[in-house]
Amino acid sequence: MTQKTKLEILGPYTPEHEGPFALLCGVNQPIECNVHSVVEGSAFVTSEYMGRTPFIASVHNIKNAREVPVAREFWVNEYAGGGLSVYASKEEAKNYKVCLRRTIHVREVMPGESE
Template sequence: MTQKTKLEIIGPYTPEHPGPYIIDSAMSSDVRLVQVTVHCIVDGVAFVTTEDRDGPWCARTSDLMNAREVPVAREFWVNEYAGGGLSLAHPSLGRAAANRRTDGSFIRTIHLREVLPGDEA
């Protein structure tokens, strides 16, 4: 499986930062922080593009923020059955839809969370 990541703000925009950059997406398809590609900056205005909006647009450099990618722990649900059988539920299903067998052999659903470097045990 591929490690999931999210963007974390590490400070205001600085030209020395190699990216990624994020911006409040009030001009985007939904209001959230989104990653932008900065193409150029002229007099405090950045010419940017995003994956969720067609075409380039302009934003104030004061609205740009430096970011970094950080890993996100994955979560899994495993069903345990009589006789030692285990069945991994697809991560997108969650506990409520963990595909339990109905033959009476179900014992419990076990929640697993990936431990990332730096996480407390």
């Protein structure tokens, strides 16, 4: 499993920030974007989320950000015959109950978190 990251907003857009930048729009998570130019309050940006199609966004919706690690989490079903299966969600793990001994919840402990 690879390390997941999320964007943490640092503050308003400033041209001195090397990136990443976050676009705030109608989705639950900030979207990483590339700021190509800014003219009078409008930013010319591209984003993987928009299929790399260039578009104009308000500078008020662009924020300086940084990537921070997100703890990985998964569920492991242990079966009577000794087999193990890994699932991304608790709900998915519950779908496979035949010969189930137990379900183990695994969450990565991040540096600085107390036990």
